Amino acid sequence: MIVDIGIVAAKAFLVLFMVLNLAGILGWIERKGSALIQDRIGANRASIFGLAGMGLVNTLIADPLKFLTKEDFVPPQGDKFLHTLAPCMALFTALVTFAVIPFGDVLVLGERVINLQVANLNIGILYIFAIASLGVYGIVIGAWASNNKFSLLGGVRGSAQMISYEVAMGLSVIGILMIFGTLELQEIARGQGTLIRDMLPESAQFLKSTIGWLPAWGIFLQPLAFLLFFTAAVAETKRIPFDLPEGESELVAGYHVEYSGGKFLMFFAGEFAEIVTAAGLMTTLFFGGWQVPYLMRDGFHFPWGETVLLPHLGVVLLQVGAFTVKVVFFCWLQILLRWSVPRFRYDQVMRLGWKMLLPLALLNVVVTAIVIIAVQ
Amino acid sequence: MVTLNHYLVLSAVIFAIGVLGVLARRNLIVVLMSIELMLNAVNLTFIAFSRFLASMQGQVIVLFVMAVAAAEAVIGLAIIISVFRHRRSLDPQDMQLLKW
Amino acid sequence: MDASVIVFYVVSVLLVLTSLMVVFMRNVVHCALALVAALFLIAVLFLTLNAPMVGILQVLVYAGAIMVLFLFVIMFLNPTALEPRHRLWWGLGSLAALILAGGLAALMSNGESLADPVAANEAFGSPEMLAKSLFTDFVLPFEIASVLLLVAIVGAVVLAKREP
Secondary structure: OHHHHHHHHHHHHHHHHHHHHHHHHHHHHHHHHHHHHOOOOOOOOOOEOOEOHHHHHHHHHHHHHHHHOOOOOOOOOOOHHHHHHHHHHHHHHHHHHHHHOOOOOEEEEOOEEEEOOOOOOOOHHHHHHHHHHHOHHHHHHHHHHOOOHHHHHHHHHHHHHHHHHHHHHHHHHHHHHHHHOOOOHHHHHHHOOOEHHHHOOOOOHHHHHHHOOOEOOHHHHOHHHHHHHHHHHHHHOOOOOOOHHHOOOOOOOHHHOOOOOHHHHHHHHHHHHHHHHHHHHHHHHHOOOOOOOOEOOOEEEOOOOOEEEOOHHHHHHHHHHHHHHHHHHHHHHHHHHHOOOOOOOHHHHHHHHHHHHHHHHHHHHHHHHHHHHHHO | OOOHHHHHHHHHHHHHHHHHHHHHOOOHHHHHHHHHHHHHHHHHHHHHHHHHOOOOHHHHHHHHHHHHHHHHHHHHHHHHHHHHHHHOOOOHHHOOOOOO | OOHHHHHHHHHHHHHHHHHHHHHHOOOHHHHHHHHHHHHHHHHHHHHHOOOHHHHHHHHHHHHHHHHHHHHHHHHHHOOOOOOOOOHHHHHHHHHHHHHHHHHHHHHHOOOOOOOOOOOOOOOOOOHHHHHHHHHHOOHHHHHHHHHHHHHHHHHHHHHHOOOO
16 A cells, blocks of 8 residues: 555656656757757856856756746735736646656566556546646736736737637547547557557458558557647647747737746746647657557567567666657657747637637548448 | 535535525626536535436436536626626626616 | 545535635635636545546536636626625525525435445446446437537627627
């Protein structure tokens, strides 16, 4: 009993540790990466004993210190309690989502089989959507409590955008849920380990010979759903090209204009944590999660017959490593996207969400249903 | 040991608090929120019975209650916005034109 | 005195407190946030009652969408006038609520306690069982509910539109 609680606590600590560290490092990647893209140097002034560490000292040590030692200021007519509550809610919802994302298969320690996922809920992915819908409150309350018209405008825009893209995000995932027949994320990740030729019936010989050797990853089974989900997830996290709520050149800073110091750091860290969460979801649903192609629990089984056996610990490390690499790749992709495309206008954002993503997601569901019935 | 009676008493208390909100508050939005509180107390009763009688019907009915509550909240809020535009006030006492 | 009893009492005390906050607080935004907390706590109670699907839908739909709508309308209307408090109304209202609570509680607690037939069934309340019941026995109410939601959307847009 105590050992069980200890194991869950260790997993939770590990996941939070990874997410928060990754969020911090993403801040550095953002600044240095954007500097590389824009052909400038980026932050390199802060240094310890002359060692500037490529901007690491600046972003990871100097900036947080600066934020944490600033004065905690609440606008005069603003609501003090709500002003402090809003960034807490934003950061909380961004971190808690990672509880159901699996980062490995199973770890067998002696007789104990540990499922490498903090919480295995039977409602799996709905938990993530529920927490995402709670994330809207951080924006709404923060905007209201600042007693500032620009802030309120940014907050209303931001929350309307978030609730619109939640719908598109949910609908785009339904295709994957239909194919794997379960809501649990660990089962979806495991289901992507089979090869496509094992999922097709005997009659589809043509398909089997052309694409049957691919592992059944979501991206091969549902390419349109991946595009829709990627767009909707980037819009949920309010990153460029959807960052009109924070509109840096239009709305001052949108809903966090009256925030400074530690509270702004919480909003900031929450936004990067949301990037990590979106990346984690994308890898789990569409890119096999922790799956390495052709790696089963005892070793590699290639489709052309060769087998390479590996010890259990090696397999686990490979899987966790693969998960980390994929998540980092998607985080990097979102940061690259930020500095490559211009910002959408607000009516374009709404039109995209309701008139383009939603009908396409519904079409995807219908086509997937037809294909599933035709294949069986 | 938490029995069915615990849950029923809890939902009765929540329902009564909702009734108090509807009767005593003079802000239309808070009245609507108290109605939502009453609906949720009823949902709790349904789920408690569904579990202790081992029947899924209670949970399905709760789904429908949630859908109806959503529809009712939407229409209620639209009415409140429309009334506010004319009367500039959210006080039920200011909307007595239909009273005899 | 196992964990489930402690969880129930803690959650129910917090639930009663947040409900009282909804009814008694002066600032409407604070009332709305107290209601969000109350809805979240009710979802936790649903989870302890073997209804995980309904519980998570409560968070997703009720606390995550309907209350956001409430907050939108509150921010849009921006009510700054403090409402007057009538001693008489609060007194009579509290009396009525107390009588109602007492009567309901007395009616609903009988001496014996029901057996717990669900304790052994892990799949009760799971998405599969809920879907099976919803799409076979209750498919007609399901379709009517979707029409109801459509009517609500159209009605809300028509009612809240600004006169041109």
